[in-house]
Amino acid sequence: MSVWPALAATAIFVVAFVFIATEKINRVAVVLGAAGLMALLGLVPGSHVFYEQHAGIDWDVIFLLLGMMIIVGVIKQTGVFEFLAIWAAQRSRGRPYRLMVLLMAITAALSPFLDNVTTVMLVAPITISVCRRLGVPAAPYLIAEVLASNIAGAATLIGDPPNIIIGSRAGLSFNDFLVHMAPVTLLMFLAFLVLARVMFRRSFVHHPERFEAVRDMDARAAITDPRMLVRCLVVLGLVMAGFMLHTVIHVDVAVVALLGAGLMVLVTRADTSAYLAEVEWPTLVFFTGLFVMVAGLTETGVIGLIGEWASDAVGDNYLTAATGLIFGSAVLGAFFDNIPYTATMAPIVENLVAGAPDPVTGEALWWSFALGADLGGNGTAVAASANIVVLGIAARAGEPISFWQFTRYGIVTTVLTTVIAWGYVWLRYFAA
Incomplete structure (x- = not known):
């Protein structure tokens, strides 16, 4: 490895x-x-950065996100998310903790299929509106959420x-994640539902008179186009089926998402400017630039060197490696x-997995890495894109959340979930 490029x-x-x-x-x-700057200095592999998956931009990731953003942008035009928020407020009967549980349940039900950034962008503004109606802090x-x-x-x-990113790098399917991560x-x-009851207990103030106004709202009126919603749900169901069967039908999940987006636009004749406005273009550009940065580390040998060091440090103790990936991440x-x-870290973990004695142990390292990276996103206000999005929405709505206000709850949540x-x-993977 040449020293100066590295x-x-x-x-x-x-x-x-x-x-x-x-x-x-x-x-x-x-x-x-x-x-x-990396391209200017010749640290990335030239035009190959656009074509080689592990040495440049991972287009599977970019187009999967793009397809799902378009799908959500079309579904949003039906008003179904507003319906769910009003329904949750009414079902809670104005009880703060019950409302929190319902909103968290809606968020948790959507996040595995619509990605957490998109989900919080849809649910957060609605939550602010409902909280104001009930007279509780948002x-x-x-x-x-x-x-x-x-x-x-x-x-x-x-x-x-x-x-x-991990699925693309490791070749793990939608079904692999369901089997290993969902439980x-x-x-x-x-x-976390139990923990939330303790952490936020001082915020649970019930205002019966405020609930009266919410109780009289017509949740069904929030759905502006029922026929469009039915078509969207049918296409979304097909997309989910495509994700789960992609290893059988041999169609990549990114292609499934793009086909689903195209079909949904076709059958709903949705407003093009409206659903394109929902696409998080800055996020897609961020991913693209990030992949080029990582390609610079890979091409100059930095990733390989770190991987060799990590492999030597772990030796044959893969439980230690899994523990380090969970807590370290x-x-x-x-x-x-x-x-x-x-x-x-993905290329480094790939090197560790390559030295694993069997496929089960290798996959255990990937799952450990995924859990640590996902759960670490709750640690601070800047640890995940969803966190930053929600803080921005809250600030614009006049309900600001400070860095430390978020972080003190996030750290406790991260510790509990990481131990689990x-x-x-x-x-x-290791006790048997």
């Missing part, structure tokens, strides 16, 4: 990572600047951006956005 790539990446973590400069501008509900979303999103390939995700979510992921962290995740990995 040092240059590392320096560019570290500086960019610091700017991303501190949010001193817009993160999209940071990754584009860093990617451009911040605890928003924090609880995003924490629940990050937990529930771990259940599937598309639920959390780190999973998309522990459900357990962690149930534990949770700690590091809590201080840095888990998307760049996952993209950086470690116990699950140990029992399922």
Whole structure:
């Protein structure tokens, strides 16, 4: 490995990572600047960065996210998300904790299939509106929702951006994630429901007179186009079936998402400007620049060197490796956005897996990595994209959430769920 290119790539990446973590400069501008600088210095593999999956931009990730964003953008035009929020408020009968549980349940049910960033973008504004009607502070509900979303999103390939990166790198299918991640995700979510009752207990103030106004709202009126909703649900069901059967029908999940988006647009004749406005273009550009940055580390040999060091440190003790991936990823992921962290670590974990004595142990390392990266996203206010999105929505709505207000709840949640995740990995893959 040539020393100077490796040092240059590392320096560019570290500086960019610091700017991303501190949010001193817009993160999209940071990754584009860093990617451009690496290209200018010849640290990335030229035109190959656009064509080689493990040495450049992972287009499977980009197009999977694009397809799902378009699908959600079309579904949003039906008003079904507003219906769910009003329904939850009415079903709770104005009881704050019951309302929180229902909103978290809706968020958790959507996150595994619509990705957590998209889900919180849809649910958070509605939550603010309902909380104002009930006269309760919105911040605890928003924090609880995003924490629940990050937990529930771990259940599937598309639920959390780190999973998309890991699945693409490791060749893990939608069904693989369901079988290995969904059971522990459900357990962690149930534990979080109990924890939320304790953490947010001081915010649960019941105003019976406020509930009267919500009780009289017509939830069904929120659905503006029932026929369009039926068509959307049929197509969404086909997309979910495609995700679960993609290893049988041999169609990549990114292609399934794009076909589903095209079919939904075709059968609903949705407003093009409306659903394209829902696409998170900055997020897609961020991913693209990030992959170029990671390609610079891979091409200059930095990733390989770190992987060799990690393999030597672990030796033959793969339980230690799994433990390090769970807790180490949770700690590091809590201080840095888990998307760049996952993209950086994925090649290193791949090297560890290559030396595993059997496929089960190798997969256990991937699941440990996925759990740690996903759960670390709850650690601080800047640890996951969903967190940042919710804080922005809250600030614009006049319901600001400070860094430490979020973080003090996030740290407790991360500790609890990470311990549960470690116990699950140990029992399922190493105790036998």
